[in-house]
Amino acid sequence: MMDRSPKSAYTLMTPGPVPVPPDVLNTLAEPMEHHRTPEFRAVFQRVMARLKDVFATGQNVFMHTSTGSGGMESALVNVLSPGDEVLAVVSGKFGERWAEMAEAYGARVHRLEIEWGHSVRPEQIERGLRERPGTRIVLTQACETSTGALHPIREIAAVTRSSEALLLVDGITALGAMPLPMDEWGVDALVGGSQKAFMLPTGLAFVAFSARAWERVERARCPRFYFDIRAERDANSNGETLFSSNVPLIKALDVVLERFARQGMDAVHARIARLALATRAAARELGLRGFAPQPSPSLSALALPSSVDGQALRSEMEKTYRVTVMGGQDRLKGKIVRIGHMGDIRDEDELTMIDALGRALMACGPAPSLDEHRLGAALDAASAVLAGRA
Numbered sequence: 001m002m003d004r005s006p007k008s009a010y011t012l013m014t015p016g017p018v019p020v021p022p023d024v025l026n027t028l029a030e031p032m033e034h035h036r037t038p039e040f041r042a043v044f045q046r047v048m049a050r051l052k053d054v055f056a057t058g059q060n061v062f063m064h065t066s067t068g069s070g071g072m073e074s075a076l077v078n079v080l081s082p083g084d085e086v087l088a089v090v091s092g093k094f095g096e097r098w099a100e101m102a103e104a105y106g107a108r109v110h111r112l113e114i115e116w117g118h119s120v121r122p123e124q125i126e127r128g129l130r131e132r133p134g135t136r137i138v139l140t141q142a143c144e145t146s147t148g149a150l151h152p153i154r155e156i157a158a159v160t161r162s163s164e165a166l167l168l169v170d171g172i173t174a175l176g177a178m179p180l181p182m183d184e185w186g187v188d189a190l191v192g193g194s195q196k197a198f199m200l201p202t203g204l205a206f207v208a209f210s211a212r213a214w215e216r217v218e219r220a221r222c223p224r225f226y227f228d229i230r231a232e233r234d235a236n237s238n239g240e241t242l243f244s245s246n247v248p249l250i251k252a253l254d255v256v257l258e259r260f261a262r263q264g265m266d267a268v269h270a271r272i273a274r275l276a277l278a279t280r281a282a283a284r285e286l287g288l289r290g291f292a293p294q295p296s297p298s299l300s301a302l303a304l305p306s307s308v309d310g311q312a313l314r315s316e317m318e319k320t321y322r323v324t325v326m327g328g329q330d331r332l333k334g335k336i337v338r339i340g341h342m343g344d345i346r347d348e349d350e351l352t353m354i355d356a357l358g359r360a361l362m363a364c365g366p367a368p369s370l371d372e373h374r375l376g377a378a379l380d381a382a383s384a385v386l387a388g389r390a
C-alpha cells in the first residue's frame with residue numbers, strides 16, 4: 001500500500017479539516033453505489049454500532065449529512081421549545097454560534113460570558129442554574145476551538161444531572177480526541193463532526209441523546225424537519241437514513257471506525273495527546289506560551305508576542321513552507337496561532353510544522369532570542385516527546 005496517496009500540497013495542521021489517511025482516501029475514490037444495496041446496508045449497520053463506542057453510549061447515535069453546525073442545530077431543535085430559558089457558555093466563536101442559534105429558534109438565552117482562552121468553572125454553571133431555576137437547557141462546547149480551551153464536562157454534567165436542565169455538549173473537537181463518555185458522565189446530547197478527529201472530509205455530523213433528553217424530544221415544540229430525530233430514528237430502525245445516505249463518507253467512516261476499533265480508543269486519544277505535548281514542548285523553546293490555561297489536547301493555541309503579526313506568520317508558513325495552521329478569529333486575529341493535533345499526522349509532519357513555525361517567527365518579527373540553536377532545541381524537545389523519551 002502507498003504510504004501517502006497522493007502527496008498533499010500542504011502539511012495540513014489545522015483543528016479541522018485534518019489530513020485524511022491514505023486507506024480512507026482510497027475508499028472515497030471507489031465507484032458510487034446505491035444506498036439501498038445489501039453491501040451498503042451492512043456498512044451502515046456496522047457504522048451505527050461502532051459510533052456508540054466512540055460516544056461511549058448505549059443510546060443510538062445519529063448521522064446527518066451536514067457540517068458540524070448542523071449537528072449542533074439537531075441537538076438543539078430536538079429538545080427546545082420556543083421561550084425556553086437557555087444558559088449558554090460563551091467563551092469563543094463556537095459558543096457564540098450556539099447561543100445565536102438558540103435565539104434564532106426563540107429561546108430566551110442567557111450568556112455565561114467567559115474570558116476568551118479560559119474555561120468555565122462548574123460553580124458558574126451551578127450559580128446560573130440557581131439564579132434561573134427554570135433553565136431548561138445548558139449549552140457548552142467541550143473544547144472551544146477558537147481559543148483551544150477545554151471545558152470541564154464531567155464536572156458540569158455532575159451539576160446539570162441533578163437539575164431540570166439538559167446538558168447539550170458540542171464535542172466536535174473532543175469526540176475521538178479525548179475521553180468523553182456520554183453515559184457515564186451524564187451528558188444529555190453530544191455532537192461530533194466528521195472533519196475533526198474522525199479524520200474525514202467535512203459533511204457528516206453525529207448526535208446522540210440521553211434517555212432524559214429523549215423524553216424532552218417527544219414534547220419539544222421547536223419546528224424541525226430535516227433534523228427531526230424522531231423521523232431519523234424511524235428510518236434508522238429500517239436500516240436507512242432519513243434522506244439519501246452520504247454513501248462515500250459513510251463507507252470512509254467505516255474504515256476509520258475499523259481503525260479505531262483495531263487501535264483502541266485509548267491509543268487513538270494517546271496519539272493526539274502526544275502530538276499536543278510535543279507541540280507545547282517545542283513552543284516553550286521557541287519562546288511561545290499557550291493561550292489557554294487549561295488547553296484541549298485536540299489543538300494548541302499559542303499566544304504570539306505583540307511584535308509578531310500573526311497573519312503574516314501564518315501566511316509565511318503556508319507560502320514558504322507549505323504548512324497550513326490557523327490564526328485567531330475576531331478579537332484574537334493576529335494574536336494567536338492554532339495548531340491542530342487531530343487526523344493522520346505523522347511524526348515528520350509535526351517536525352516539519354515546528355521547523356516552519358520557528359523559521360516564520362524569525363522572518364516575521366523581532367524575535368531576538370530565537371536563532372538556529374533555539375530552533376534546534378525546539379525540534380529536539382518535540383522529538384523526545386514523540387519518541388516517548390520526555
Ligand SMILES: *Cc1c(COP(=O)(O)O)cnc(C)c1O
Nearest residue numbers: 016067068069094141145172173
Ligand atoms: C469545527 C467546529 C464546529 C463545526 O463547524 P462546521 O464548519 O459547521 O463543521 C462546531 N463546533 C466546534 C467546537 C468546532 O470546532
